[in-house]
Amino acid sequence: MIRVAAVGDIHMGPDSQGVLRPAFETLGDCADLLLLAGDLTRHGTPDEARVVAREVAGLPVPVVAVLGNHDHHDERPDEVTAVLREAGVQVLEGEGTVVETGGGRVGVAGTKGFGGGFAGRSGGEFGEPLMKEFIRYTRRCADGLRTALEELAGQECAERVALTHFAPVPDTLAGEPLEIYPFLGSYLLAEAIDAAGAGLAVHGHAHAGTEHGMTSGGVPVRNVAQPVIRKAFNIYHLHGDRSGSGGTSAVGRR
């Protein structure tokens, strides 16, 4: 069994230093790794990133993160990433990493992702250049996620987890206004997850959404935005039998 702790949308700033640390320090007893699903800061400044870095530095479990849209606002995502990496955080964008745990190897593939909407109600690569680029950007994020998950499939992982900030499915947006769904996620992310296979997909971004959802291919999706889970993090026990090939309980996963 692999114990995955996850939270997103912690939106840290100078006034929140130390708020999450007491809970994070218990991770060694209850989790094998901590996933951070983006929007770690409020405006994506290096100063805010340093607050996050201090909050997670030296934790008893490895920390793997993606950035969120807030972490891009100051247009210095590379600096934010560098600050987090200096604190030992693995920051993923279109790439994967393998974490060794007592329960086996866990592969985590991550991308921020982007919007566009969900099947049947989505934007397309059509019309003005800006509109085309909107969807192409999401597609690049999704392609990076798919490639990273596929690469992890060859690395003897007991589990593979897809980590995004934007939502791959509309299920976990329930509670948000329907009108803003296209800004909250994209089916392209779910399509990538289903094509490459995963045992769990974790995202944030939708503060008013709900925790539980599932892709069309049957991959469990969890919205771990802190306002949704109402805790410092949630823990998911994965039992290593969901991301294998074949089997009636793993339809669509490979």
Place this chain on the structure above:
Amino acid sequence: MNAPPDVEYRIAHLKERLAAEETGDLGIRIENRGSSVTVIGTVPTAHSRAALMDTVNEELAGLTVHFDVVVAECAAPDHPEEVI
């Protein structure tokens, strides 16, 4: 009573200001409910809650505003979910 039609535009401008300013709040729902405006959501700290309320009160001066804004809970979970 709120005076339409400018209330909706004031709310839209308020949301832009909240996103850009100190608290960076995009996840706050601000709705015009006829005789009042409701502000609902979760913020990271008590400090950001106070800053949010100050900005809202300033931007929507003269309107009746009802707040339901809570500070994010930061306790560790007391049990895991078995994902089966």
